[in-house]
Amino acid sequence: QVQLVQSGAEVKRPGASVKVSCKASGYIFNRHAIHWVRQAPGQRLEWMGWINAGNGDTKYSQKFQDRVTISRDTSASTAYMELTSLRSEDTAVYFCARDWGWSYTSYYFDDWGQGTLVTVSS
């Protein structure tokens, strides 16, 4: 079965960077895009960007365009999300999610990682 396993919780200082990993199993990694979605306390889910796991193409939300980088390591079936210049408002749970589309991006998320809490605090 499809599994997305994320790295553990992080505590960062304002201005620092964080890199979260998402290891996929149970399907052909290259065939499905991976998205990153975050959820700040008490807030709705917010899409950040995606990566084509096959060719590495990325697309980001305009809100995070200047601060986020999504990458992948196909040999490890793992996707990464790095967010820089952290501020307190970035405190949130970050989820990776698999795109339902087979070799295309549908923007529908059929499987999710367990989430990674990133806390930004001085």
Place this chain on the structure above:
Amino acid sequence: DIEMTQSPASLSASVGDRVTITCRATPAINNYVAWFQQKPGKAPKSLIYAASTLESGVPSKFSGSGSGTDFTLTISSLQPEDFATYYCQQYYTYPPTFGPGTTVDIK
């Protein structure tokens, strides 16, 4: 960006009740809406996509309907494991956007 709204924001219901949650999209999104269930401290779980198609393994007590701008999620007979927050999401166009959620709790 497409705006997604949900009503009600929360509701209290009893085991066995029929529950309906509404989601509205502005502008219209054809039938490109998904519904997710999220329990505290857990990841969202996909229930329905294409407005009315049940994900594999999702019990038939869940159903979805609608097209264009107005959508509904119905739980036919609420069970204890169904108390959670439910989100709609549009995937009609970039960027994908989510509704604010509807929390279903025990009356």
